[in-house]
Amino acid sequence: MNHWITAPIILPAFVAVLMIIVLRGNLALQRALAIAAGLALNGIAIALLWSATTHGTEAYFLGDWPAPFGISLVLDRLSALMVALLAALSFATLLNAIGSGWDAKGAHFHPLLQFLVMGVAGAFLTGDAFNLFVFFEVLLIASYGLMVHGSGRERTRAGFQYVAFNLVGSSLFIVALGLIYGVTGTLNLADLAAKLPSLPPGDSALIRTAAVMLILVFAIKAALVPLQFWLPGTYANAPGVVAALFAIMTKVGAYSTLRFGTLVFPPDLPATGDLLASLLLPAALVSLAVGAIGTLGATTLPRLAAFAGIASMGLAFTAIAAFTPQTTAAALYYILHSTLATAILFLVADLVTRRRAHGRLDSAAPIAQSGLLAALFLAAATAMAGLPPLSGFIGKLLILDAFRDQAPLVWTVILGASFLMILGFARAGSTLFWKPEGAAPPAIAEPFAVGAAFSLLAGLAALTLLAGPVTAWLADTATALHAPAEYINANRLGQDG
Amino acid sequence: MEALVATAIGTLTAVGLYLILQRRTFPVILGLTFLSYAVNVSLFVSGRLVTNAAPIIGTGETFADPLPQALVLTAIVISFGMTAVLMILAISGHLQAGHDRVNLGDDARKDDA
Amino acid sequence: MLWGVLLAVALATTVLHRDRVVALILTSLAGLIIAPFFAFHSAPDLALTQISVEVVTVLLILLALHFLPATTPDALPAPRRLWSAAVAGIAGAGVGWLAWAMMTRHHAFPPISEFHLAQSKPGAGGTNAVNTIIVDFRGFDTYGEIIVLGIAALVIFATIEAVLRSPAAMQRLAIRSPRREDADRHPMMFAVATRVLLPMAMLVGVFLFLRGHNMPGGGFVAGLVFAIALLMQYMASGYEWSQKRQRYDHHLVVGWGILIASLAGVGSWVFGLPFLTSGFVYVTPWPLDTFELATAAIFDLGVFLTVLGAVLLALASLSRLALRTGDAPQSRAFDIDPTEDR
Numbered sequence: 001m002n003h004w005i006t007a008p009i010i011l012p013a014f015v016a017v018l019m020i021i022v023l024r025g026n027l028a029l030q031r032a033l034a035i036a037a038g039l040a041l042n043g044i045a046i047a048l049l050w051s052a053t054t055h056g057t058e059a060y061f062l063g064d065w066p067a068p069f070g071i072s073l074v075l076d077r078l079s080a081l082m083v084a085l086l087a088a089l090s091f092a093t094l095l096n097a098i099g100s101g102w103d104a105k106g107a108h109f110h111p112l113l114q115f116l117v118m119g120v121a122g123a124f125l126t127g128d129a130f131n132l133f134v135f136f137e138v139l140l141i142a143s144y145g146l147m148v149h150g151s152g153r154e155r156t157r158a159g160f161q162y163v164a165f166n167l168v169g170s171s172l173f174i175v176a177l178g179l180i181y182g183v184t185g186t187l188n189l190a191d192l193a194a195k196l197p198s199l200p201p202g203d204s205a206l207i208r209t210a211a212v213m214l215i216l217v218f219a220i221k222a223a224l225v226p227l228q229f230w231l232p233g234t235y236a237n238a239p240g241v242v243a244a245l246f247a248i249m250t251k252v253g254a255y256s257t258l259r260f261g262t263l264v265f266p267p268d269l270p271a272t273g274d275l276l277a278s279l280l281l282p283a284a285l286v287s288l289a290v291g292a293i294g295t296l297g298a299t300t301l302p303r304l305a306a307f308a309g310i311a312s313m314g315l316a317f318t319a320i321a322a323f324t325p326q327t328t329a330a331a332l333y334y335i336l337h338s339t340l341a342t343a344i345l346f347l348v349a350d351l352v353t354r355r356r357a358h359g360r361l362d363s364a365a366p367i368a369q370s371g372l373l374a375a376l377f378l379a380a381a382t383a384m385a386g387l388p389p390l391s392g393f394i395g396k397l398l399i400l401d402a403f404r405d406q407a408p409l410v411w412t413v414i415l416g417a418s419f420l421m422i423l424g425f426a427r428a429g430s431t432l433f434w435k436p437e438g439a440a441p442p443a444i445a446e447p448f449a450v451g452a453a454f455s456l457l458a459g460l461a462a463l464t465l466l467a468g469p470v471t472a473w474l475a476d477t478a479t480a481l482h483a484p485a486e487y488i489n490a491n492r493l494g495q496d497g
Numbered sequence: 498m499e500a501l502v503a504t505a506i507g508t509l510t511a512v513g514l515y516l517i518l519q520r521r522t523f524p525v526i527l528g529l530t531f532l533s534y535a536v537n538v539s540l541f542v543s544g545r546l547v548t549n550a551a552p553i554i555g556t557g558e559t560f561a562d563p564l565p566q567a568l569v570l571t572a573i574v575i576s577f578g579m580t581a582v583l584m585i586l587a588i589s590g591h592l593q594a595g596h597d598r599v600n601l602g603d604d605a606r607k608d609d610a
Numbered sequence: 611m612l613w614g615v616l617l618a619v620a621l622a623t624t625v626l627h628r629d630r631v632v633a634l635i636l637t638s639l640a641g642l643i644i645a646p647f648f649a650f651h652s653a654p655d656l657a658l659t660q661i662s663v664e665v666v667t668v669l670l671i672l673l674a675l676h677f678l679p680a681t682t683p684d685a686l687p688a689p690r691r692l693w694s695a696a697v698a699g700i701a702g703a704g705v706g707w708l709a710w711a712m713m714t715r716h717h718a719f720p721p722i723s724e725f726h727l728a729q730s731k732p733g734a735g736g737t738n739a740v741n742t743i744i745v746d747f748r749g750f751d752t753y754g755e756i757i758v759l760g761i762a763a764l765v766i767f768a769t770i771e772a773v774l775r776s777p778a779a780m781q782r783l784a785i786r787s788p789r790r791e792d793a794d795r796h797p798m799m800f801a802v803a804t805r806v807l808l809p810m811a812m813l814v815g816v817f818l819f820l821r822g823h824n825m826p827g828g829g830f831v832a833g834l835v836f837a838i839a840l841l842m843q844y845m846a847s848g849y850e851w852s853q854k855r856q857r858y859d860h861h862l863v864v865g866w867g868i869l870i871a872s873l874a875g876v877g878s879w880v881f882g883l884p885f886l887t888s889g890f891v892y893v894t895p896w897p898l899d900t901f902e903l904a905t906a907a908i909f910d911l912g913v914f915l916t917v918l919g920a921v922l923l924a925l926a927s928l929s930r931l932a933l934r935t936g937d938a939p940q941s942r943a944f945d946i947d948p949t950e951d952r
Contacts, residue, residue: 006885013757013872020764021865062750064878064887065733069725071750107768115761122754130568134754137575141758144582145765148589150772156590160522161599163583167529168517170579174536174572175705181565182543182712185721195719203718206711499713501613507706509640512620514698516627519686523678524627526671527637531620534644535702539709541653544723546713550652552739553825554731561652563730563739564723567748570659570740571755574830574917577663578762581670581924585766588677588931592779 002051005060005075007044008083008121011037016114030110031098037114038091045080045087052080053473057480057490059127059190067127067491068188074127076487077477078332082124082255085336088459089248089343090117092452096347097241099448100354105150105239112149116142116245123252127491129180129187132256133173136221140166143249146242147234158237165230169220176213179206190491192264193484196271204271211265211272215257215279222253222313224280225287231310232294236302240350243302244343250313251339258320258328262481267323280321285413287314292417295424301349304428308345308384311417312338318410319399328478330398333471337391337463340456341383347453348376352432355444372450374433379457381425386418391463398471498546502538509535520599522587526580533576541569616643624695628681631672638668654826655740658818662834666921669841673928677783735890735904736823744828745906745913749875749886752909756871756916760864763920767861770927774934783934796848804842811839819914823902829910833917841925849929860926863919871912874905 015037023029051058057076061067094113096102103109119139126132148159181187183203184195199207216227223231231250235243257280265272291311298304316338319331352373379390386392396418403410463470480486509531516528544562552563619639627633641664649657686694726747727739734742744752773779815836822828844852878887890904 003879003885010872010876010885013868017865017869017872020760020861021869024861060884062884062886063746063748064883065747068722069729070747107771108764111764112761112768115757118757130571130748131751131754134571134575134751134758137579137758138754138761141579141582141761141765144586145761145768148586148765148769148772153590153593156586156593156769157599160583160586160590163579163586164517164525164529164599167576167579167583168532171529171532171536174540175708177568178536178540178543178565179708179712181540181568181721182545183715183718185717185719185723187722191722199718203715206708206715209708499710503706503710503713505613505616505706506709507702507704508617508620509702510705511695511698511702512624514701515624515694518694518698519627523630523675524633527623527627527633530637530667531623531640534641535705538644538647539705541648541651541656542709542713544721547652548650551654551826552652552727553654554727554737554739560727560739562721562723563726563743564721566653566656566740567743567751569653569656570744570830571751573656573659573663574755575758577667578759578920580667581920582762582765582769584671584674585769585924585927588674589769589773589779591678592773592782593776595782 002058002060004044004047004051005058005073005125006062008041008048008087009073009118009125011041011044012114012118012121016111016118019111019114020108027104031103034094034110034113035098038087038094041117042084042087042091045084048075049077049080049084051075052077057486059490059492067493068186068191071131072127072188072190072491073125074190074487074490075125076490077473077480078255078258079124081332081336081477082251083121085251085339086117086120086124086248089339089456090245092456092459093241093245093343093347095455096244096350096449096452099446099450099452100241100350102150102239102241108145109149112142112145113245116146118142120248120252124255127189129189129192130177131187133170133177136173136252137170139249139252140170143242143246146245147238149242150239152237155237155239158233162230162234166220169217172213173217176210176217179210179213183207183210188491188493189259189263190484190488191493193266193488194493196264196269199271201270207271208275211260211275212279214260215276218253218256218260219280219283220253222250222257222317223287223310224253224283224313224317225290225310226283228287228290228310232303232306235306235309235346236300240302240346240353243305244346244350247309247339247342247346250309251335254313254316254320254331254335257317258331258481261320261323262328263484263487266482266484277321277323280317284314284317284321285410287311288318288413288417290314292420292424295421296427298424298428301352301428301432302346304424305342305345305349308421308425309338309342311421312342312384315396315399315414315417318414319402322402323482324402325475325478325482327399327402328481329471329475330395330402332474332477333391333398333463333467334395336470337383337395337460340459340463341380341390341392344376344453344456344460345380345384347449347456348373348380351376351446351449351453370433374429376450376453376457377429377433379460381429383460385421385425387422389464391460391467394464394467499542502542502546506535506539506542509538522590522599525599526583526587529583530580533572533580537569537572537576540572541565612643612646616640619643630675630678630681634668634671634675638664641667653740655738655828655831658826658831659834662831662838665838666834666841669838669845670921670924670928673844673925673932676932734888734906735902736906738822738824738826738828740826741822741824741828742906745823745910746888749888749906749909752913753871753875753886756868756913759916759920760868763860763864763923766924766927770931774930780934783931796846801846804846808839808843811842812836815839819910822910823904823906829913830917833914834921836914837918837921840922844925844929849932853926853929853933856922856926860919860923863915864923865919867912867915867917867919869912870915871909874909874912877905877908 294307
């Protein structure tokens with residue numbers, strides 16, 4: 001019995017509890033424990049990735065109850081990939097938080113971070129719809145705490161709005177779940193996938209409504225237009241390192257859409273057909289446009305990063321919305337890239353903002369260590385805008401290639417958006433780093449914080465250099481996603497024990 | 498009976514959303530409370546309305562569907578936790594900012610430091 | 611007809627929401643009407659939970675209202691309100707229609723709860739099917755749920771900590787004076803009544819906890835009832851008096867609750883079984899009758915402690931704020947000293 005699949009969820013829980021009970025008030029020990037846990041999680045994630053690749057999809061039946069009666073955790077290539085991404089990102093942001101001293105600015109940073117990791121891992125690994133809701137709530141409430149960490153007038157107000165908006169989204173999720181159970185009588189994802197093809201036509205209207213509601217919930221998480229307006233206000237006001245961590249949270253929306261769109265509501269399901277694709281593609285293209293325009297018009301560095309994040313999610317969803325193996329593989333590559341790139345951008349924004357006491361994009365005064373930060377910014381901008389030689393270029397190329405047959409509209413939007421983003425980043429970079437004259441203030445030595453950003457950059461470089469093997473692996477993953485028989489069989493439905 | 502419950506759910510949802518759109522922290526909290534009542538009841542009725550059939554084995558022949566009840570229980574407790582956090586954020590925001598207006602959109606432009 | 615009252619109450623709230631205490635009372639009335647609705651439709655556990663959560667929520671909000679304005683200031687302009695009402699009305703109608711459509715059809719496939727009902731006694735060892743689902747069949751959901759409560763407690767604590775360290779906020783707090791000039795802030799009868807009720811309420815909590823597996827009850831309700839009993843002490847005798855007498859750290863209660871639940875889950879690994887598998891055995895210690903010992907009770911204990919700790923931590927955080935307001939602190943249990951000659 002391979003219990004390791006529960007580790008990404010259980011390990012952070014134990015660590016957080018240990019911190020609350022024994023280590024409260026001892027920040028140094030909490031930091032040490034957090035680093036140890038982060039390293040362990042990365043190791044476990046790699047092991048899970050290897051296991052999913054070599055042993056195929058595996059299910060774990062919590063409580064020893066067979067699916068669909070109990071809750072199952074399912075490790076397939078996609079969920080292993082997302083857990084690995086989570087592990088890498090959370091470790092880098094942890095280092096940044098420790099290195100920049102952010103974790104000391106309020107109480108309970110480290111337990112909250114552990115719980116956030118637990119929630120995201122649970123969302124990636126669960127095979128049950130209501131359990132997905134529960135873990136959404138876990139990660140949301142942990143994010144509320146991290147969002148207002150360090151307090152401050154605007155931060156608390158933005159935090160309230162973020163919470164209120166997400167609570168409306170959670171209510172929508174509950175209604176959708178009620179509809180799903182009310183019509184099909186089951187909550188297990190594999191069971192739904194097995195049963196929905198034989199749904200009586202009279203019930204398909206309700207299932208279509210439920211599907212649309214679910215997509216709305218995931219779109220809120222992923223900040224797709226028209227539900228993106230919470231993101232700039234929230235991310236711009238969150239502590240920088242927290243905003244970087246939030247890069248994985250939008251990916252939860254992408255992951256859930258991908259999972260439901262390939263497993264539960266695949267394009268060949270009679271009840272829903274092309275519904276999801278026809279809703280998602282326009283929303284994705286508009287998000288890309290809105291994000292790109294926002295990047296050009298941003299007045300502060302955090303908002304620049306936030307809008308760039310919206311644009312990158314728009315691009316990722318453009319690829320997701322087509323629901324074919326080729327576009328899905330491209331989408332996955334781009335998701336890997338954009339998570340790291342968005343995180344780096346937010347970390348850079350944080351580093352710059354703290355050296356100037358504000359994030360305004362103007363040429364008021366030179367920034368400390370401007371050479372170093374300028375290099376980082378250049379790298380992040382290149383990545384986000386999708387310029388060669390970094391992985392953003394490869395990702396964009398993959399997506400453009402996958403849409404070759406729908407050339408006009410999609411290509412126009414993608415290329416136009418890229419152009420606007422390049423302009424926006426160039427403007428910001430030159431304003432911040434090239435124009436200011438005068439002596440630079442003394443450097444603030446934050447080796448861990450800067451090092452964390454560089455480590456993410458190294459991840460991007462690896463993604464570029466290893467693009468061949470990575471895309472091959474992702475192509476296999478995408479093929480497996482679009483042929484969900486393996487996932488369904490792993491749950492061993494219809495057998496007892 | 499179903500019609501009564503459905504209209505009740507609809508009314509509670511409408512009241513909740515209306516209060517949320519009032520854009521002050523306290524009505525927003527009350528609105529979210531109403532909204533959570535509405536969705537909890539809607540989740541509960543996915544098990545259909547059955548009377549006198551409590552799902553306690555040994556007390557009858559037929560039973561109501563226990564699964565939606567368990568789900569609603571979980572949802573009630575989670576909403577309770579969220580409401581408490583929201584309440585504290587409202588207090589904290591009010592004490593730190595001096596007012597309790599809520600913008601449901603992107604107001605950061607006005608607040609850039 | 612209760613339905614009519616519910617609708618009237620809900621609609622009244624929209625009109626009267628500017629007086630916040632009234633609005634709160636109306637909201638809690640709506641919640642309290644839903645509880646008998648649950649009970650009538652064969653959901654006693656739900657009714658219990660709804661009532662106790664309702665009570666705790668209202669108490670917390672009332673205490674929190676201490677720090678907010680008593681009325682909502684300017685109302686929105688009329689066109690804005692009309693638009694809000696229109697949007698809300700359409701959304702409400704939609705959700706209501708969906709609920710009706712779902713209620714009037716049958717499940718398309720046999721629901722999975724048939725298994726839960728069939729296996730509740732033989733497989734999970736309890737006759738309360740809802741409870742066995744919560745602590746056994748779908749225990750992982752409950753695990754996530756208590757984590758949510760634990761996180762909520764941490765976030766509340768951290769936020770209040772930050773407020774206490776903000777000079778501007780403390781200034782605003784200090785100039786706050788009591789809203790209503792009550793002759794009795796801590797009436798003696800109230801204090802005595804709650805003090806006497808405390809052990810009885812605790813006993814009810816324990817009773818609900820122990821019987822939860824087979825009759826309505828369980829860890830949540832027990833924890834909430836316990837917490838309400840302690841909450842009443844705060845209401846009756848004020849923050850300072852109660853704080854002095856609660857000398858343990860609520861973080862520990864929350865932490866131990868989650869830890870016990872986690873250990874209960876991990877314990878099954880020792881037997882080679884998946885996380886959160888529960889076992890049970892029947893014992894007949896003389897001279898008692900046969901009863902069941904289930905490991906799910908350990909998990910439920912974790913749930914109980916987490917719920918209790920979370921509510922108390924929230925309350926303690928609020929009281930730390932309250933002690934910094936302009937009110938004169940009260941260190942006696944009630945307003946008058948009964949030993950004095952009057």
